[in-house]
Amino acid sequence: MRALIVVFSYHHKNTEAVARVIAKALGADVVAPKDVKPTDLAMYDLVGFGSGIYDAKHHPSVLQLADRLPEAKGKKAFIFSTCGLFAFAVSNRFIRSNHSALREKLLAKGYEVVGEFGCPGFNTNVFLRFFGGINRGRPNAADLERTKAFAEGLAHTRG
Numbered sequence: 001m002r003a004l005i006v007v008f009s010y011h012h013k014n015t016e017a018v019a020r021v022i023a024k025a026l027g028a029d030v031v032a033p034k035d036v037k038p039t040d041l042a043m044y045d046l047v048g049f050g051s052g053i054y055d056a057k058h059h060p061s062v063l064q065l066a067d068r069l070p071e072a073k074g075k076k077a078f079i080f081s082t083c084g085l086f087a088f089a090v091s092n093r094f095i096r097s098n099h100s101a102l103r104e105k106l107l108a109k110g111y112e113v114v115g116e117f118g119c120p121g122f123n124t125n126v127f128l129r130f131f132g133g134i135n136r137g138r139p140n141a142a143d144l145e146r147t148k149a150f151a152e153g154l155a156h157t158r159g
């Protein structure tokens with residue numbers, strides 16, 4: 001059973017921290033979108049796609065990779081993200097809404113989306129930096145514990 005995580009993380013490496021926890025739990029390889037050949041994904045039983053949220057979607061490099069993927073009928077995928085909204089407002093509904101664009105693309109390729117995870121991430125975009133940003137220290141230890149639990153749940157869906 002092989003798992004791969006494709007992650008783009010640049011703002012504060014928030015999503016990379018999440019990806020590393022998932023990778024450890026699944027024994028997965030981690031790669032950036034620019035370093036993966038779309039056809040290589042066929043070698044994996046489970047592929048995770050993640051990034052920070054930019055304009056209410058995943059980063060364009062992840063969305064563009066999804067557009068270039070070959071047909072993947074019956075393959076399993078999961079989606080994850082970190083977002084810069086105030087932590088108290090980060091609901092499952094908000095996370096799923098941010099995931100919509102990527103989810104649609106993966107479903108259109110035939111992937112079965114077996115899980116979705118999101119958590120707050122430190123955000124110093126535009127004017128926020130003048131106030132020290134929001135969600136400083138996120139993802140924190142509790143976020144990463146939830147990440148681990150999510151990944152352990154995924155391990156049961158593999159195969």
Ligand SMILES: Cc1cc2nc3c(=O)[nH]c(=O)nc-3n(C[C@H](O)[C@H](O)[C@H](O)COP(=O)(O)O)c2cc1C
Nearest residue numbers: 009010011012013014015052053055056083084121
């Ligand atoms: C240009 C830009 C646009 C952003 N747009 C959103 C957004 O639409 N919604 C949101 O919740 N967070 C937004 N954020 C915050 C990031 O999603 C958040 O900080 C995320 O954790 C960054 O992940 P990374 O460190 O892995 O790149 C934005 C940040 C930047 C720099």
